[in-house]
Structure formats: C-alpha cells, structure tokens
Amino acid sequence: MSKPEQRPKRVVITGPRRDVRRRPSRPVTDEIDDQTRVGQVYLRSLIRAQLLLGLSTVALVVVPLIAMPLLFGFVPRIRELQVGPMPLWWVLLGILVYPAILGVGWWYVRQADRNESQFTDLVEGR
Amino acid sequence: MNPTLAAAGMALTVLITIGLAAYSSRLARTTGDFYVASRSVPAWWNASAISGEYLSAASFLGVAGLIMAGGADAVWFPVGYAVGYVLLLALVAAPLRRSGAYTLPDFCEARLRSSKVRLIASALVVLIGWLYVLPQLQGAGLALQILLDTPTWVGGLLVSITVLVVIVGGGMRSVTLVQGFQYWLKVVAIMVPVLFLLAAWRADASPSALTEAPPTFDDRTTVRIENPITVTVSDPISVDAEGTVDDVVVDGPLTWQPGEHTVAAGSTLVFPEGATVPHLSGVPQLTGVAWGQPLQSGQEHTLYRTFALMFALFLGTMGLPHVLVRFYTNPDGRAARRTALVVIGLVGLFYLAPSVYGMLGRLYAPELLLTGRTDAVVLLLPQATVGGAAGQWLTALVAAGAAAAFLATATGLTVTVAGVLSQDLVGKRVRNPIVSFRIAAAVAVLVPLFLGLVAESLPLARAVSLAFAVAAATFSPLLLLGIWWPRLTDAGAAAGLLLGGTMATVAIAVSTLFPDLSGWPGALLSQPAAWAMPTALFTMVIVSKRTAHRITPGVDRIMIRLHTPEAVGVQRTWTARGLR
Structure with a gap:
C-alpha cells in the first residue's frame, strides 16, 4: 500500500434519475422485420460476413488447384519430384487433396456457425 | 469369368x-x-x-x-x-x-x-x-x-x-x-x-506403371472384338487374326504395318507376348512416364x-x-x-x-x-x-x-x-x-x-461432364446471384438461363456430332463451361441492371429468410407484398 494516497477518492452518490422516462428497448428482430435502416444494417453485415467467408473458403481450395497444372506443366523439375515410388502429382491430387478439402470444409462450417451465433446474440440482445 | x-x-x-x-x-x-x-x-x-x-x-x-x-x-x-x-x-x-x-x-x-x-x-x-x-x-x-x-x-x-x-x-x-x-x-x-x-x-514384384515405353502385353493375349474398331499402330506388329481385318476376311497370322487398321465386330485377335498394345484411334498412346x-x-x-x-x-x-x-x-x-x-x-x-x-x-x-x-x-x-x-x-x-x-x-x-x-x-x-x-x-x-x-456412346465420365457443363452454365450463376445479390431481376435470370443453357447445349451437340473438330473450335466446343458460365453470369448482371425497376418486390424479406439463422425470431414467411 502506498502512503501518500491514503485519502479515499471522492465519489458522487445520487438516486436514480426520475425526470427521463426510459424508452423500452426495441428488439432488433423487429427492426429487421420492419425493414428499417437499422435492421438492414444488421442483416447486410451478416450477409457480407458470410459471403466473404464463403469466397475465402473457395479461394483457399481453388487457387492452389489452379496453380497445380501451371506449376507441373511449366516447371519440369517439379514434375520429376517423387514421394517414395509415387510421383508428387499423384500424391497431391490422388490422395492428399481429399483430406485437405475436408479440413477446409470443416473450418468453414465452424466459422459460418460462429458468424451466425454472433448475429443471433446481437439481435436477440443476449 | x-x-x-x-x-x-x-x-x-x-x-x-x-x-x-x-x-x-x-x-x-x-x-x-x-x-x-x-x-x-x-x-x-x-x-x-x-x-x-x-x-x-x-x-x-x-x-x-x-x-x-x-x-x-x-x-x-x-x-x-x-x-x-x-x-x-x-x-x-x-x-x-x-x-x-x-x-x-x-x-x-x-x-x-x-x-x-x-x-x-x-x-x-x-x-x-x-x-x-x-x-x-x-x-x-x-x-x-x-x-x-x-x-x-x-x-x-x-x-x-x-x-x-x-x-x-x-x-x-x-x-x-x-x-x-x-x-x-x-x-x-x-x-x-x-x-x-x-x-x-x-x-x-510391384511392376511400375511408369515405364519408358507404351503398355505391352505381358503374355500371349487373345482379344475378342465386340464392336467395330479402328486402331493406330506405331511399330510393325504380328497378329493372329480370325474374322475381318482391314475389310478382308482372315484366319491366321498377319503383320500390321504402322498406320490405321480396322477390325470388324466378332473378330478375334491374338497378340504375342511383349507386343506393344495398339491403341484405339483417338486414345493417345502414352508411355508410362508421360501417362x-x-x-x-x-x-x-x-x-x-x-x-x-x-x-x-x-x-x-x-x-x-x-x-x-x-x-x-x-x-x-x-x-x-x-x-x-x-x-x-x-x-x-x-x-x-x-x-x-x-x-x-x-x-x-x-x-x-x-x-x-x-x-x-x-x-x-x-x-x-x-x-x-x-x-x-x-x-x-x-x-x-x-x-x-x-x-x-x-x-x-x-x-x-x-x-x-x-x-x-x-x-x-x-x-x-x-x-x-x-x-x-x-x-x-x-x-x-x-x-x-x-x-452414340461416349466414355461415361466424359458424358456426365456434359451434364455438369450445362448445370454450370445455367443454375450455378442463378444460385450465386440469387442468393447473394438482391438486385437480380426475373428478366436478368431468364436471359442468363436461356443464353447459358442454349450455348452449352449447342456446343455439346456440335462437339458430339462432329467429334473430329480440332484446334480451338474443338477445344472450346467440347468444354463449353469455361466461357458459357461467365457469359451467363454477366448477362444476368447486365440485364438485371437494365431492368432495375423489376427488382423482386419484398426482396429484403427474402434475403432475411435466406440468411438469418432459424434461431432468430424474425418473420420467415414471405408474401407477394413483403410483410405479414
């Protein structure tokens, strides 16, 4: 405990304010139902988040796949690479691609569920 | 068997x-x-x-x-x-x-x-x-x-x-x-x-498929020909044939020179051990390495x-x-x-x-x-x-x-x-x-x-990919825009579906009826999705923008329904007038 600041801080104590009536808070679901500006903002942000997530997922899978024929077609040294007795191409596109897309899909499902839970919490006011 | x-x-x-x-x-x-x-x-x-x-x-x-x-x-x-x-x-x-x-x-x-x-x-x-x-x-x-x-x-x-x-x-x-x-x-x-x-x-002994040469017959092999075929031979090869080969009725040994040979249905061919397999014309003869x-x-x-x-x-x-x-x-x-x-x-x-x-x-x-x-x-x-x-x-x-x-x-x-x-x-x-x-x-x-x-029958997986091409050129842009873009109009969707569907179908019909088309026309027509899908997509976007007055009434309510989780208590029914 430090010595110079022994004195307690001053605080203000008041009763509840009675002069302003509290407005009952309006559930966001009503805002969405009535298609107000507020409701639209909430909904658009959800749609944008989900679209961005969906497109990222697709890019995560498709971009490496598009790169494969280019890499293997134009860089002969990569073509010669082997994993044990198997050429790299077959290891990647015959086997590893399937667990890889399953993993990306699993990640997507988790993120999409999370986006939706956040949205649900937000609009239900939890 | x-x-x-x-x-x-x-x-x-x-x-x-x-x-x-x-x-x-x-x-x-x-x-x-x-x-x-x-x-x-x-x-x-x-x-x-x-x-x-x-x-x-x-x-x-x-x-x-x-x-x-x-x-x-x-x-x-x-x-x-x-x-x-x-x-x-x-x-x-x-x-x-x-x-x-x-x-x-x-x-x-x-x-x-x-x-x-x-x-x-x-x-x-x-x-x-x-x-x-x-x-x-x-x-x-x-x-x-x-x-x-x-x-x-x-x-x-x-x-x-x-x-x-x-x-x-x-x-x-x-x-x-x-x-x-x-x-x-x-x-x-x-x-x-x-x-x-x-x-x-x-x-x-795990023989490798990645050979330096095209596939060969391991043993003396008898092949019965069920449908008439044309094969391409790269090196001279001796065959024991019974039936009709190159339009001549044969029964006994003959030598195929490099080039194309026809074999009628019902014929039987016997190839010696170690012979290179002649390939059906149109099937590329690949070495194991190239394969x-x-x-x-x-x-x-x-x-x-x-x-x-x-x-x-x-x-x-x-x-x-x-x-x-x-x-x-x-x-x-x-x-x-x-x-x-x-x-x-x-x-x-x-x-x-x-x-x-x-x-x-x-x-x-x-x-x-x-x-x-x-x-x-x-x-x-x-x-x-x-x-x-x-x-x-x-x-x-x-x-x-x-x-x-x-x-x-x-x-x-x-x-x-x-x-x-x-x-x-x-x-x-x-x-x-x-x-x-x-x-x-x-x-x-x-x-x-x-x-x-x-x-006429095509290889199975190729035939199915044609159905995929039509689906890609029609429903895929419709779903993508319909779900994510509120301003898609009925006119835009109709135009894109019709154009994409027609282009893909015509391309498939032409490339199936004329399988010998070569060069870019052959490539483009046999795989139409790559150009038909973007065309359909852009058509949907452009026509929708031109017909912005036709944006679906109550589309916001539809978007609510498509994208909000079921747990959220919003109105999920949609009517022509949009609300309740």
Whole structure:
C-alpha cells in the first residue's frame, strides 16, 4: 500500500434519475422485420460476413488447384519430384487433396456457425 | 469369368433395393413424404444418401477408365467431382435450405416471383436430368454385356424397370433409405478389391506403371472384338487374326504395318507376348512416364481443356438438380452445412480408389486400350489381377457396386425430373398428386431409355461432364446471384438461363456430332463451361441492371429468410407484398 494516497477518492452518490422516462428497448428482430435502416444494417453485415467467408473458403481450395497444372506443366523439375515410388502429382491430387478439402470444409462450417451465433446474440440482445 | 456369381451380385443389389423401398414405402403416406421425406433424415444418413446418389456409373466405372487412358490429366475428374461440394457448401447449402423451396424451379419462383423463370428452370432440370441419366443406362448396358454377354440395351432396360418399381413404390423416403445403403455398398465394393489388387500387385514384384515405353502385353493375349474398331499402330506388329481385318476376311497370322487398321465386330485377335498394345484411334498412346505426368497427352490445348473441365465440375455440382433437392431434407440451414461437409468426406473417401484401378489396368488389362472400353477396367481387373475363386468373388462384389451406382443415380435423377414434370406439366391435368407423380416418373424413365437406344456412346465420365457443363452454365450463376445479390431481376435470370443453357447445349451437340473438330473450335466446343458460365453470369448482371425497376418486390424479406439463422425470431414467411 502506498502512503501518500491514503485519502479515499471522492465519489458522487445520487438516486436514480426520475425526470427521463426510459424508452423500452426495441428488439432488433423487429427492426429487421420492419425493414428499417437499422435492421438492414444488421442483416447486410451478416450477409457480407458470410459471403466473404464463403469466397475465402473457395479461394483457399481453388487457387492452389489452379496453380497445380501451371506449376507441373511449366516447371519440369517439379514434375520429376517423387514421394517414395509415387510421383508428387499423384500424391497431391490422388490422395492428399481429399483430406485437405475436408479440413477446409470443416473450418468453414465452424466459422459460418460462429458468424451466425454472433448475429443471433446481437439481435436477440443476449 | 464366371457369369453366375457376377449376375448374383447384381441381382442381390436389385433385390435389396426393391426390398428396402417396399419396406419404407409403408411409411410414406402424404405428398410431402414423396418429395422430401418430411425433412426428418439425420445429417450423416442424408449425406450418405447424397453421396450414394452422386456416385454414378461415371464415378464407379468411368473415372478409373479415364485415368487408365488419360493418366495424370484425368485426375481432375474425381478431384472436380469432390471439390464441387466445397463450393456448394460455402456458397449455396444453408441459404438454399433456408429458402424452404422443394426444387430448383421452386427456388426460382420464390426468389424471383416469376412463373416464367420457373418454367425455364423446369425445362433445364429435365434437360440436365436426362443428359445425366443417359450415361447411367449405357453404363448398365456395358456392365451387363461384359459380365453376362447380353446385348447392350438389356442393362438400360433392367435399370429403368427397377427405378420405376422403387419410385412408384415409395417416393423419396424410400429413395433416401435405399441410397444411403447404396453409398456404403459402393465404398465397400470399390475399396475391398483395391486391397486384394494391391496385394496381388506386390506379390507380382510391384511392376511400375511408369515405364519408358507404351503398355505391352505381358503374355500371349487373345482379344475378342465386340464392336467395330479402328486402331493406330506405331511399330510393325504380328497378329493372329480370325474374322475381318482391314475389310478382308482372315484366319491366321498377319503383320500390321504402322498406320490405321480396322477390325470388324466378332473378330478375334491374338497378340504375342511383349507386343506393344495398339491403341484405339483417338486414345493417345502414352508411355508410362508421360501417362504419369500432367499435360503430356499431346492433345491440342490441354491446358485450356484442363481449366475448362475444372470450371465445369467445380461449378456444375451446385447446379445439379438431383443433388440440390436433397438439401431440402435437412431440418435447417446448419444441418444442411453439416450434411455437405460429411458429403465431402464420403465422396473423397470413395475417390481414393479409381486411380489404383487406372494404374493397375495399364499393367494387367492393357487390351482395353485397344478395344477402347476402358470403362470396363473396374469390372475386369479383379479377375485379370487376382484371378481364381477370389477373383470371381471380387468380380461379383464390383458388379454389385456397379449396379448400385447406376441404380442410385438413375433413381435420384428420375425422382427429380418426375417431381418437376408432375408439378409443372402433368399436375395441371391430373388432380391426384400421387397419380400425377407416378405418370411423370414413367415419362422421366422412358425418354432417356429411348434416347439411349439411338445415341452414340461416349466414355461415361466424359458424358456426365456434359451434364455438369450445362448445370454450370445455367443454375450455378442463378444460385450465386440469387442468393447473394438482391438486385437480380426475373428478366436478368431468364436471359442468363436461356443464353447459358442454349450455348452449352449447342456446343455439346456440335462437339458430339462432329467429334473430329480440332484446334480451338474443338477445344472450346467440347468444354463449353469455361466461357458459357461467365457469359451467363454477366448477362444476368447486365440485364438485371437494365431492368432495375423489376427488382423482386419484398426482396429484403427474402434475403432475411435466406440468411438469418432459424434461431432468430424474425418473420420467415414471405408474401407477394413483403410483410405479414
């Protein structure tokens, strides 16, 4: 405990304010139902988040796949690479691609569920 | 080969299929049961059913055949068939389920409130469905011809009859149960032989398929020619021939000089040990090394063909009507995503197998490169590699799996086509919805059966990729824009669907009727999705912007419904006026 600041801080104590009536808070679901500006903002942000997530997922899978024929077609040294007795191409596109897309899909499902839970919490006011 | 066991395997699949259908049809009571099994199917079972329906004759027989003939470039078929579900999962699955529509035409009507767009979508569903059923019937014909020596039309006819019995018996509820079972049957039927094949291959000192030379006959090999063929010979080769060769009746030894030679149906050729396998004209003669590496097939514009194929398969999957209809059987949007994820796993598991058949086929059944019937490699390899009693039992197993493959896909497609036909065509004339569904099912079966009798047959997986191309050029842009872009109008959707559908269909028709087209026209027409899909997409966007006054009334409410989780208590019903 430090010595110079022994004195307690001053605080203000008041009763509840009675002069302003509290407005009952309006559930966001009503805002969405009535298609107000507020409701639209909430909904658009959800749609944008989900679209961005969906497109990222697709890019995560498709971009490496598009790169494969280019890499293997134009860089002969990569073509010669082997994993044990198997050429790299077959290891990647015959086997590893399937667990890889399953993993990306699993990640997507988790993120999409999370986006939706956040949205649900937000609009239900939890 | 012992045809009795193989026939028994197929017959067992058919009997179990009909039995399960009969059992569950007692549960199907209402019209809703018929269409979507009342949405009470658990996610993993629904995923099994989707995968069972999806893994067609093209996957079970065709993919291994294409890999055997085309090598590293052909892996895009199985990869594309699987990756399509990633796009479906990430961009379509949950919103589509939340739309609450039964079929694709229902979605069009709900999203765009236009009965005209609905009608166009219905026509496209029927077109894609028939394009997809056709190779199933041909696959059945091929399998029965190879295993049981029946004429090619028999298989298609038997499949059609079974499909009708199943559907008329119980609608989609029975189909869900049957197809879930058929997925697991197919996985077992393709995976168990793989273990035996690899064991036999190792016992044979693991010969490499990546040879410096094209495939050769290991032993003296007798080849019976079922259909007339033209083969290309690269080096002089001696043959013992009986039948008609190069339009001359022969019976005895002869030498083929380099060039093309014709062999009539019914002839028998005997090749000496170590002879290089002459390839069917049109099938590239690849060394093992070139076979194992991408872009080495010597085909024109291979890179374009590769990317265009990826494009068609990645985007086409989301537009396949028989796959999409299954997502309505999920209880909610989250379940739809889980189902799609499980499908990625199940389908991926299956696609580990075809490459093994393709590789071993070059070693143990190279005569298929001569006859061009590489689609048969899965059926013939167990006998050719393992042999003996084990080989016969494994053949019976793959025969059962093949039967499951064409039955499952043909059933699913017929249900979908029949659903659309009965809602939009027959339903207007026949009052009782169940009677109208049954009439529509009969029509949906008979048309492709007839077309199969007159149409020329393509390699199975290639034929199916045409259906994917049409789906990619039509429903895929419609779904992407309809779900994510509120300003899509009915006029824009109609214009894009019509243009994309017409372009893809015409390109496919021209490239099928004139298979010898070469250069860019040949490449562009045989793989139309890469240009038809973007054209359809841009058409939809541009026409929608020009017709902005036609934006669907109450589209915000539709967007709410598509994208908000079911847990949120918002108004989910939509009416023409938008609110309440």
